Amino acid sequence: MRIGVVTFPGSLDDGDARRAVTLAGGEPVALWHGDHDLAGVDAVILPGGFSYGDYLRAGAIARFAPVMEQVIDAAMGGMPVLGICNGFQILCESHLLPGALIRNDHRTFVCRDQVLRVENTDTAWTRDFSAGQEITIPLKNGEGGYVASPDTIRELEESGRVVFRYVGVNPNGSLNDIAGVTNERGNVVGLMPHPEHAVEDLCGPGTDGLGLFTSVLERVLA
Template identity: 70%
Template structure:
């Protein structure tokens, strides 16, 4: 029986279909989850996809973080449920308190859309175990509010505890502190990143297939086995 991975849709979500496709490419069942529901439908993991939930009003991800489904995600994460936040999903996870720091306007105040090289800094999370430490992957990045910031104390904790999951290589597209592209929770079950791995799963539509590793990694985590 294949793993069941939930993909949340909020008003303004754009990449839920792409995330569900990545889940299926990885060999799991994609389960649609609606923002207004209180039911995770017994899924084994959750993807909070990218887009512009609620039009990015107030702050990107702020309103979505209060949606009924996110209360279930927060409760599930406290019990070890693997959760991945991509772009707007990363913003939502930060706003919901599942990940530290915040995502703010890009340093040059421009929307950035490009293929981006990332370095895998932590390969011991539920979503990165299929990568080698230090491995470089190419996935698209597209955001206007992708600059990761945090207090000096939080940054020191993230760096000291190895909780930077991904780091930008070469050009930093949005001015993120310490070139941070993604971070992980202390237990490695919750990961958020600004670039879009779901857009790098098929050479027909993406710059590589290297983004698929996040989705195959979580299958191993759910099964309790090492990633291939």
């Protein structure tokens, strides 16, 4: 299975995402922000970093990159798409996911190992987890506070579209401790923490993040 990882100017974690794909048993495919096709991939990952320097606001310029036209069309057609940190911001700017990510409520950058609770295991990216399972993966952001209108938050909660929730401490002021959400179809997921930094015991807090990448392999191959 071929999983594309998009590199934007300012991406930092694209190499880590490609390695996570390899460790999960997939074939990573490097995609460039200026590409006009997705090279026949089966899924797409938008990695973390500071695309286009986070000018205007995080993800605002990347949303208009040529490759995003293809990503948006593919996502609307059902292709699995994962946005990690800056990728989550890009998905919200692209309106593939609701809400927005704003500056952390304490106005400082946060970098820590973060406990999350898996709330939804019916998405393309969470099938290998158990509902209620707690996992620990790294978190690093300055604009990670998830916000949305009261109606949107209520709809996300009532429809089970909150995928991950912060446990123990809310590191950035996200409403309802929301760390990740999905679209109605369950093929598009965005989260602020970095599962690609928790895929092998040598580096990071363990391998809790690997389940996102193995989940999508099973989803496409099923």
